[in-house]
Amino acid sequence: MPRRASRPDKALGRTNEPAVLILTSLASGPKHGYALAKDIEEFAGVTLGPGTLYGAITRLEERGLIEATAGDSRRRPYRITADGRAALAVVVRDMRAIADEGAARLRLRVLARDIITGHLPAPSFGRAR
Amino acid sequence: MNGHRRFERSLRWYPMDWRDRYGDELVALLEDTYGDQPLPRRCRLSLVRAGAGEWLNGSGAERDRDGRRQQVRSGSLLVLCAWSVFVVAGAGFAKFAEHWDAVTPSADRRLPAAALGAVQGAALAGAVVVLVGAAASLPAFVRSMRQGGWSPIRRPVLRAVTVTSVTVVLTVGLVAWAHHLGPQQRQGAQWAYAGAGAFWALAVVASIATCAAAAVAATRYLHLPLRVLRLEGALAVMATVAMVAILAGTLVWWGALAASAPWFFGSGVVGSSASPVPPALILSGSLMALALVAAVLGAGRVARSLTRMSAD
Numbered sequence: 001m002p003r004r005a006s007r008p009d010k011a012l013g014r015t016n017e018p019a020v021l022i023l024t025s026l027a028s029g030p031k032h033g034y035a036l037a038k039d040i041e042e043f044a045g046v047t048l049g050p051g052t053l054y055g056a057i058t059r060l061e062e063r064g065l066i067e068a069t070a071g072d073s074r075r076r077p078y079r080i081t082a083d084g085r086a087a088l089a090v091v092v093r094d095m096r097a098i099a100d101e102g103a104a105r106l107r108l109r110v111l112a113r114d115i116i117t118g119h120l121p122a123p124s125f126g127r128a129r
Numbered sequence: 130m131n132g133h134r135r136f137e138r139s140l141r142w143y144p145m146d147w148r149d150r151y152g153d154e155l156v157a158l159l160e161d162t163y164g165d166q167p168l169p170r171r172c173r174l175s176l177v178r179a180g181a182g183e184w185l186n187g188s189g190a191e192r193d194r195d196g197r198r199q200q201v202r203s204g205s206l207l208v209l210c211a212w213s214v215f216v217v218a219g220a221g222f223a224k225f226a227e228h229w230d231a232v233t234p235s236a237d238r239r240l241p242a243a244a245l246g247a248v249q250g251a252a253l254a255g256a257v258v259v260l261v262g263a264a265a266s267l268p269a270f271v272r273s274m275r276q277g278g279w280s281p282i283r284r285p286v287l288r289a290v291t292v293t294s295v296t297v298v299l300t301v302g303l304v305a306w307a308h309h310l311g312p313q314q315r316q317g318a319q320w321a322y323a324g325a326g327a328f329w330a331l332a333v334v335a336s337i338a339t340c341a342a343a344a345v346a347a348t349r350y351l352h353l354p355l356r357v358l359r360l361e362g363a364l365a366v367m368a369t370v371a372m373v374a375i376l377a378g379t380l381v382w383w384g385a386l387a388a389s390a391p392w393f394f395g396s397g398v399v400g401s402s403a404s405p406v407p408p409a410l411i412l413s414g415s416l417m418a419l420a421l422v423a424a425v426l427g428a429g430r431v432a433r434s435l436t437r438m439s440a441d
Binding site: 034058 | 147158159161171172174176177179180182
């Protein structure tokens with residue numbers, strides 16, 4: 001029986017935490033460990049060590065935010081659960097609110113993807129929000 | 130060593146139950162990522178750190194059923210290691226206590242004799258408990274060997290077999306030699322025999338240590354059924370009780386002899402004065418006490434986990 005946090009999103013951590021990166025990757029469809037690592041490297045530019053990746057997968061599965069699907073037991077794909085989607089949505093909304101505020105103060109145009117990847121564009125004071 | 134085995138070995142830092150669940154997947158990830166290349170140091174560090182994290186996670190408040198089984202296993206192994214140390218310390222004590230009754234007035238022998246009897250009885254009971262524990266895990270060990278479980282434990286087992294074989298040969302040689310010596314020569318008058326005796330004692334310690342290490346390594350890879358795990362846990366608690374009895378008996382014997390025949394701790398001449406705290410006894414007693422602390426910690430972990438498993 002997976003363990004459930006009372007507020008799953010509270011356990012996810014900051015924007016570039018492995019848990020958030022994994023949920024973001026799985027939001028577009030099931031992936032196994034290697035595919036997850038490659039996808040995260042591609043969209044976030046973050047290389048997760050194998051220990052870090054599987055440590056985060058363990059925690060996420062324990063909390064019921066992701067689940068293993070049937071398939072090759074050595075390359076088992078994981079998918080995001082409804083709780084996982086809800087938790088990611090809360091985190092993304094929180095991040096978005098902070099990012100919007102920061103962007104407004106910096107007069108930046110920030111995309112949700114930029115928030116998750118941490119690749120914020122350079123300040124451009126000519127583009128008011 | 131092929132790639133699969135090499136990557137499997139890199140997961141040795143993880144708890145058994147974690148490896149059972151995620152080990153194959155992580156090995157597949159390492160194969161896909163690194164292929165035939167050696168694992169980079171950064172990756173190895175990541176695995177060591179994450180493996181240690183999983184152990185800590187397993188000992189946290191949220192441990193689940195598998196975690197509790199792991200706790201019983203690790204607690205039992207801690208007791209086994211403590212017992213090994215206890216055997217070494219107890220052997221030192223037994224050697225020290227030889228011939229105590231020869232210099233003790235017959236009227237004062239009753240209490241130390243009873244204490245020593247309790248020590249010997251508890252030591253025998255503890256040895257039986259350890260043997261029963263080994264016998265109980267034997268079927269799982271055989272199953273593991275049939276399923277290719279020899280490779281990860283080959284080194285520690287071969288090391289233990291080699292050291293123990295050398296110790297047995299030394300023992301036979303020493304006993305044969307002793308038969309050709311007189312009592313005084315056996316008591317240290319002949320330096321070569323005394324040196325060989327010291328070397329033999331070191332070999333015995335090394336043998337106990339390598340056997341304990343081999344048992345720990347083998348048990349880490351065993352899939353013990355729940356009833357066997359419960360039995361191992363109960364035996365670990367019993368072994369700890371035996372250690373408590375041994376240490377208590379030792380202290381009673383020590384105290385009784387210090388009060389009635391303190392000269393035993395010195396020259397042995399009846400009526401002479403001597404310190405009742407000889408270094409050899411301090412060393413043996415301290416080792417026993419340290420081992421007992423470790424055993425109590427292990428047994429406590431086992432008892433807590435068994436109680437929670439019963440409540441599941």
